[in-house]
Amino acid sequence: MNDPNPTPTPQPVRGDTTIAHRLACPAAHSAAWGPQGGVDRAVRTRLALTVVPVLLVFIALSWRLGTIHIVEHESWARLAERQRTASERLPAPRGPIRGANGEMLVQSRARKIVFADLHVLKAEQKDETARKLAELLDVDQLLLRRRMDLADRRVVYLARNVEPEQAEKVAELKIRGVGFEDTFRREYPLGPLGSHVLGWAGTDGGKEGIELALEGLLRGIPGYRTYERDASRRALSRGGDVSYVPEIHAPQPGLDVQLTIHPGLQHVAEDELDAIMEAYQPKGAVALVLDVRTGAILALANRPAYDPNAPASADPAHRRNRALTDVFEPGSTYKTFIVAEALEKKLFRRNERINCENGAWRVSYRTLHDSHAYGILTLDEVIVHSSNIGAAKVGLRLGIDGVYDAVHTFGFGARTRIDLPGEVSGIVRPKHKWTKDSLLSVPMGQEIAVTPLQLATAYAAMVNGGALLRPQVIQRIANAKGEELYTLRPEAVRQVISAETSIAMREMLERVVLEGTGRRAWCPEYSVGGKTGTAQKVIGGTYSHEKYVGSFCGFAPVEQPRLVCLVTVDEPDKRLGYYGGTVAAPAAKEILRRGLKALNVPPRSGEAQELAEREFRARRNGG
Amino acid sequence: MELARRHLLIVTGALLALGLVMVYSASFVVAEQRFGTATFFLERQCVYLLAGCIALAVGSLWDYHALGRHWKIWLGLAVLILIAVLVPGIGERINGARRWFRIGSLTFQPSEAAKILCVLGIAGWAATRGEELRTFTRGFLPAALLAGVPVALVALEPDLGTAALLATVLCAMLFVAGVRLVYALPFLGIAAPAGALLAWEKLGYVRDRLEHFFTGEYDPLGRGYQVHQALIAQGSGGVWGAGLGQGHAKLLYLPEAHNDFILALIGEELGLIGSCLILLGFACLVWHGWTVARKAPDLLGSLLALGVTLMLGLQAAMNIAVVTRSMPTKGISLPLISYGGSALIFTLFGIGILLNVAAHPPAEEAPRALGAVARGNGRPLSARTA
Known part of the structure; x- marks a missing residue:
């Protein structure tokens, strides 16, 4: 405090210490704070010594920001793209099998799989959800409820073979955590008729007969749809602020096979x-x-x-x-x-x-x-x-x-x-x-x-x-x-x-x-x-x-x-x-x-x- | 000084406005998911901002000399709340640290208050010690005690990031005031390694973060997830950014996007331009804060200005360093921008003090023509009339 030109220091006046006075005339109370002529050179030097490093750090940080935003931009953008795009498989319908005059012997019908996302479905909603779904889908309520408690999985299938109209009714309930997936069910409208020629197809393809022999032709080529998702893997809604351009590759249905079978x-x-x-x-x-x-x-x-609609229940010898x-x-x-x-x-x-x-x-x-x-x-x-x-x-x-x-x-x-x-x-x-x-x-x-x-x-x-x-x-x-x-x-x-x-x-x-x-x-x-x-x-x-x-x-x-x-x-x-x-x-x-x-x-x-x-x-x- | 004051206000206002917009942009997804209303965080931040403006007004109008005079109260209060928060039942424990008070649905972080209280207290104490400060017994020892106790209490929460910040700022203030920090060297030689060792052994999370940082191992799905996501966000933003509201990091990829990691979101949506504007804003605050400190009429004003300025600047620097993976994760928010009630209010109170100091020009600069002479009682006219 070696001010070369000390200014006269006003003496505090005892009776003047009301807050109003202080606010109006703050410097009046600065007796204890030394001279009001500003801080001395040594203090200013030390101030510079403490503040300048902070500014230098700022410059270093701007360099770092530049590196991330410009130099590393492409690789980060690629990672971002990869983690937010997901693709969904679109199943292809299996080709139909017809008789000699075009009669439908085997066909694939569009069905829905109803599933529950256990990370989204609220625990207190499970009972009610099971009750409602059991009613709409004609499944056992207890069975549904038990599936919802499978702890080791995130997604559980509740019903696999649901008519689209039924699925629509379930969708109208708008239960968070219940979702749908497209699938096709193979149907043999004539039951056991010609079963040994037709064979049968499971969820993973043809197992016997023509279904197996022509698997590659009947199967079709599944399509896919890419979409953007958030970190909890949900697809982003189409509305809102986030631009959303899905990429769709349509599935190609399987070929149409006509048999000589009359x-x-x-x-x-x-x-x-x-x-x-x-x-x-x-x-x-x-x-x-x-x-x-x-x-x-x-x-x-x-x-x-045997009936190819229920191949599993048939004696394998009967399927020969x-x-x-x-x-x-x-x-x-x-x-x-x-x-x-x-x-x-x-x-x-x-x-x-x-x-x-x-x-x-x-x-x-x-x-x-x-x-x-x-x-x-x-x-x-x-x-x-x-x-x-x-x-x-x-x-x-x-x-x-x-x-x-x-x-x-x-x-x-x-x-x-x-x-x-x-x-x-x-x-x-x-x-x-x-x-x-x-x-x-x-x-x-x-x-x-x-x-x-x-x-x-x-x-x-x-x-x-x-x-x-x-x-x-x-x-x-x-x-x-x-x-x-x-x-x-x-x-x-x-x-x-x-x-x-x-x-x-x-x-x-x-x-x-x-x-x-x-x-x-x-x-x-x-x-x-x-x-x-x-x-x-x-x-x-x-x-x-x-x-x-x-x-x-x-x-x-x-x-x-x-x-x-x-x-x-x-x-x-x-x-x-x-x-x-x-x-x-x-x-x-x-x-x-x-x-x-x-x-x-x-x-x-x-x-x-x-x-x-x-x-x-x-x-x-x-x- | 007048220029500095105006600039400080404008820059503060600009940062606050940008922060409000970005808090909304960062939080509407998580708010919608957690609370069902997209504006949940925005609404709260607006209320905090209002309270912060009042705090700024109080800080800038209440003469800093009066504030400085009560340094014992400020330090005592700081120590009191920092002790209280450590008491189970009063302090709320979240993620293994007692850092919060909870009153109903409101939470209050005492270390935020303690930061400004300590700045006030240390400045008030140091400004009245005069030449004593240069001695060991009457200068260094009490200084170490007054600054050391609150820092230690913050570290005990544990909140090592804030403790380090507070320690740095208080040391800088004492150094500027004239305390000879060389006395600390032998002490540091013994205590620092011991303290570091203790922290390393006792506090698992510190070790984890440091280990993770220094080994340079990339563990994007484990402990490094948050920083990894922050880098993805900033990097994909490029120079110009994805556009306001168009970022993806907030889609639950980046946890705390509206909080400690808001700069990552700014980087994604507003690009390098946005991040650099923020950095420039803080540089501007530091620069003008420095001006205020240099031109303060007395040591108290200078120390207060320095304390507030460093607190702002260093905290911003630490936050940006964390978000750019230049420093291990600290749990420090970006002042004026991040979502947070107590932090915003006390930061604005600090800026109020800075403006307060800026309103007191040194005596030479006082407009004499209208000043002391005219009053005829030997007192200078209030500087604010200038």
Whole structure:
């Protein structure tokens, strides 16, 4: 306080100390505060020493601000962008599956998932929310309430399969913390009809049948929507101050698949199988209908079946597509191929007489039997009466190479390459393991195992003029706009027999129905040909006398074959009937008859029907 | 002085106005979410601002000499409330620190009051000691005691940021007044490391923050989350900013966006321009505060002006340093801008004192023509008539 020029200091006056006076005249009371001429140089220096560093710090901070705002701007902006944008998946509807005439067999319906965000839903609202939702969604209230207490999750699904209108009602409640998500539900409006062809799809895609085989095409491509969100991950509302430009990539629906399956025909086939199940109590049954000109499968039915709307509740064995996955020894239906091969190789003439040894023939160490004793039969009659001994003699003349060819040319032992999953190739022993014994067994349909599909496909080739066609189930594939991407074209695998042989086989097989083992397949409206089979099942290494597979493979009309129908019946109750001609032939006839009607193939005229009937009766009485 | 006074008022007003706008912009989302009304914080801040204006008026009208005379009362009051807040039942504990009084829905932070009370008290004490201040027993020792007790009490809350700020400001005032701080050196040599060690061991949060800061480890989802979000906000604002109200940090990304981290939001919405304007505003306040201190008529005025100026400037600097990750997180708000009741009121009271001092020019500058001579009683006319 060494002021060089001290100003005169006013002395405080005692009586002057009212606040009003101080406010009016503050300096009057500054006696204690030293001279009023300002602070001295030393104080000013020290002031500078304390204040200037603060200003320097400010300059340093402005430098730092500049670094963050300018130099590091881009990287921070990128982080900001990343943390506030989120994308939401927009599910794509799965493509529909249709029948041959465009009937809807499988479709996807828009549904809503109702979920609760447990971070937003208030604890005191849970009870009421559960009550209201239980009422609207028809779910158990306690179950809902319990889900809301799952502590380890933030989002819990309350209901998965809610109709949009119901969801709308829930949305009107405006409960904070209850949200919706789009989804699609796969529906099979016809229930179990055609279930083994269609298969089924779960939430994560196709599991069986066409749903699995065409998964990539049916699935569609999900879209997405980006949006801005706040730190609690909620999407920003569109209003308000915050600019909001969502980016939307629309989902692409799956392709539209049309099958060759004819729902009406499928229905007939399934009805017939149900009747068989009822009448003969078998373990299972298969019906297959093929268009012999294209290889298209018009009906494929298995029993037991299941409802693809509830696949989880079905026994997995019931979901098996037995027509493709199960093999059986075909038995007598197989004789046809040996005879056809023998004709094709011109080793036999049709009217060649074959000694059928009166029903029992000792050859090497075994004795072959026929169900009825026959003496001399022509080649045709071997088929008509299904003589084992006759077939074995044809086999012996063909030799190992010939019989083996008859197996392979017709496609046995190899997959048919149908567009359905799970197909097996059947069992054909390698040629070097064949013995002379095989020459007796294979012609009567033993020692080889085939799938129903292989058998039906081979019959189609035999009657259609000799072209083995790949069986197909996909008629047409189009995109959602209706543009066609694929359409069925018949695919010939190979020519198995000549057209002449094919005609000969048709005649032979018609005689089976007119006068042989397949008489129950006869019908007045259409000419039907076919062959029965009654195969003993191999149980524990020997042929069972209790368990059979009865089958019938028929075709119609004989003059210009259109359909092949195979019916196999697995282990019918022996007391009720087990011959293929008994258990399978009537069903096959019915399927063919109604199938041809449905395809508008003109039946015989009334007059021709009467004539045919008379001839049928005459032949039966004569035979 | 007149210029300084006018500028101080204008800059203060501008910062307050900007602060009000930004508090609303920063808080409407969180207010809507927590209280259901977007203007919750804005409304309160307006009320505080009104109270602050009254405090400013009181501070600027009530002669600072009268304030300085009662330094014993101010220091005593500061110590009293700082002790009271430590008593369980009176002080409210939030996040492990007793820093608040609660009266109904109002909270009051005694350390905010203590800051200005200590400035008043220390200035009042130091200005009357004269040459004694340079001695050890009558200068340094009482000074250390008078400044040390409140600082220690604030540190005990614990509120180390405010304690450091208060200690720095009080030391600077004592240094300017003439106390020889060299006496503190041997003491600091022993006490400072001991105190630091104690803080390190006892106060987990301090260690966490310091460790986190000094290791330079980036832990954007853990303890570093807030600062990380602050940097994202500022950095993405760029030079010009996203525009008022257009920021994203307030969408619950940046906690305390309307409070300690409001500068980050300003940086995002108003860009580097906005942040620098704030910085410039505070620089302006410090500059004019310095002018007032230099030209004060007496040591008391000078010390008061210095105390208030440093308190403002240093607090702003610390806050900006934290928000720009130049310093570990401290829990210090940005004066005049951040949301907060007691802080705003006492800050404005301080600025009122600054204006008060500015209203007293040194004697030479007093307008003699109208002054002492005319009155004829030897007293100068009130400087405010100038």
